[in-house]
Amino acid sequence: MGQLTGRVDAVVLWLARSERRLVGIALLRIVIGLATVLYCLADYSRRQFLWGPHSYNSPAVAGKALPHWGFSLFLVSNSQIWFELLFHAVILVSLAFMVFGGRALTIAQAVLMWSLHYRNQDVLEGGDNLAQILIIFMVFSVSNAYFAPGAKQRRALMRRQSGPTIGTALHNLAAYLIVFQTSVLYFTAGYWKITGTVWQNGVAMYYISRITGFEMSSTYAQVMSSAFLGTAICYFTIFTELGFPFAVLSNRAWVRKANTLAIEAMHLGIMVCMGLVCFGLLMIGADCTCLRDEDYRSLYLRAVRLKQGVLDRLRPPLAEFPAGAALSLAGAEHASVSAPAPAPAPAPASASASKEEDRAHQA
Amino acid sequence: MRVRLGSLLALVPVVLYTAACLVYNAPASPARNRVDSTAVAFMEPYFWQDWQLFGPTPGDSNSLVYMEAQVRLPSGQVVQTSPVEIEGAIDRAPRGFRVNPTKLPGIMLAFDEGAQHYDQAATKIKKLPAAQRAQAQTDLDQAYANDFLEMQRFMSARAESLFPQDRIVAVRATFKTQPIIPFSQRYESPAPKEPIEPLMQTSWLPYVAGVAQ
Structure with missing residues (x-):
């Protein structure tokens, strides 16, 4: 009995001691806000046709399509003013959520996003489905510990708190659910693909690239006609999707980073080649939560080192003799051979050396 | 004590969601069919999901x-x-x-x-x-x-x-x-x-x- 209590305590302590995946959840917050703004702006001039009170999808029909317990604030009234107010509120709240985060804005974002999605379910993509679920979990998480005004102070406050708290436990459970849901998504998507003959044959990308709704350029369709490339992309998609949950669980940081980067590259391709910008963005946001905070720290340090290396290579080599010194040397030689040549001015060299030290210190 | 109890209470819906989500997304099978209705009741409407995403067969x-x-x-x-x-x-x-x-x-x-x-x-x-x-x-x-x-x-x-x-x-x-x-x-x-x-x-x-x- 005592052993069991000890184990339970260990689990609770692990859950409630410190917040995890703060960077990933902050990135997810930014992406959900941005994707919702883009979703509204993509059809801003057609908003009456898609979501308005006189839309082809009439409020009465949209109301009947609502599931049990489903809701949409857009269906509360058929007034034009109400629609305009609410539609612009979605944009403004999404912007505020993207910038500030926080629990109140997360709840507002969840209510408005669900309302917009349930107003017209014809124009939803898979990414919206994921965002609808993840935003519910985000209500219990700390989404503004990074990339938000006051984030530094917030982190300092979190570090100062003594002992485990329920709030921390709720955040970590929400983070777990976000990562779990994303992993289920990829594993399920990979499973369904691997059971399909066209995916096994490596020709699925050929058919997808020829569906007119997803054919953003004829070049993409031409490239996917290649048997080798098409097969490589089909297999790459299946392997990265099926491997996602295992990569997330891996203790090796490079496995987690490599799989996340691979799957994000896949979504960038979907955004560019298939025109599913909001879908790709939301998926990238969800992928971001699958890296740990220490992964982001190491990626950041690597990026800083890379930038430093590139800058060092781009910087012209330090002149041995600054232009002024060379001129004065030439002048002295010309004036009198016997006169002692002035030493090259040491100031610029020492200034640049101290700058180097500063940069190294900063790095 | 309060943290311990609160955390354990919060764990219950999380464990239930984990189980329901796995059943909900599993392919059809006799085992799934036995517990499917419970999982659906837990997941819908707010956690409704479909991740086939061009699988198993994209449109031809x-x-x-x-x-x-x-x-x-x-x-x-x-x-x-x-x-x-x-x-x-x-x-x-x-x-x-x-x-x-x-x-x-x-x-x-x-x-x-x-x-x-x-x-x-x-x-x-x-x-x-x-x-x-x-x-x-x-x-x-x-x-x-x-x-x-x-x-x-x-x-x-x-x-x-x-x-x-x-x-x-x-x-x-x-x-x-x-x-x-x-x-x-x-x-x-x-x-x-x-x-x-x-x-x-x-x-x-x-x-x-x-x-x-």
Whole structure:
């Protein structure tokens, strides 16, 4: 009995001691806000046709399509003013959520996003489905510990708190659910693909690239006609999707980073080649939560080192003799051979050396 | 003590969600069928999800939607326009602004999916004993009533934009499919012409005025 209590305590302590995946959840917050703004702006001039009170999808029909317990604030009234107010509120709240985060804005974002999605379910993509679920979990998480005004102070406050708290436990459970849901998504998507003959044959990308709704350029369709490339992309998609949950669980940081980067590259391709910008963005946001905070720290340090290396290579080599010194040397030689040549001015060299030290210190 | 109790209480729904989500997304099996209804009750509507995402088989055909309208001439005579294919233009609309493409093709995808499901159900009804057919067809039409209302309003708006000067009386949509050229024939010259096959045709639906453009 005592052993069991000890184990339970260990689990609770692990859950409630410190917040995890703060960077990933902050990135997810930014992406959900941005994707919702883009979703509204993509059809801003057609908003009456898609979501308005006189839309082809009439409020009465949209109301009947609502599931049990489903809701949409857009269906509360058929007034034009109400629609305009609410539609612009979605944009403004999404912007505020993207910038500030926080629990109140997360709840507002969840209510408005669900309302917009349930107003017209014809124009939803898979990414919206994921965002609808993840935003519910985000209500219990700390989404503004990074990339938000006051984030530094917030982190300092979190570090100062003594002992485990329920709030921390709720955040970590929400983070777990976000990562779990994303992993289920990829594993399920990979499973369904691997059971399909066209995916096994490596020709699925050929058919997808020829569906007119997803054919953003004829070049993409031409490239996917290649048997080798098409097969490589089909297999790459299946392997990265099926491997996602295992990569997330891996203790090796490079496995987690490599799989996340691979799957994000896949979504960038979907955004560019298939025109599913909001879908790709939301998926990238969800992928971001699958890296740990220490992964982001190491990626950041690597990026800083890379930038430093590139800058060092781009910087012209330090002149041995600054232009002024060379001129004065030439002048002295010309004036009198016997006169002692002035030493090259040491100031610029020492200034640049101290700058180097500063940069190294900063790095 | 308070933290311990609170954390353990919070763990309960998380464990339940984990189990329900795994069952909900699992492929059909006798084991899943036994617990499916419990998982569905837990997950829907707020955690409804479908992650097939082009699996197991992505579409191997493109849909075509032809719209016709009945138009009343100033003389009072009602004439029928020739069919206009409207899906191609809507599917190409996202290319107009690639940075943030329009979601309009989603409407056509939803209509095409509805038409396909309706067609499959109608085909099954034709195989039923004659005595059951009429009732089954009525039930099917009832189930798809909202889809047809959407189509009616959508086609009315399209007809108005195509024939702005005319008095439109009714609209009709015909759904057809054209298979994508098979992978094995992709380099054949001349390119094989895949046949366009009819899928479903709506009846003449009265024109609805005032739908936003």
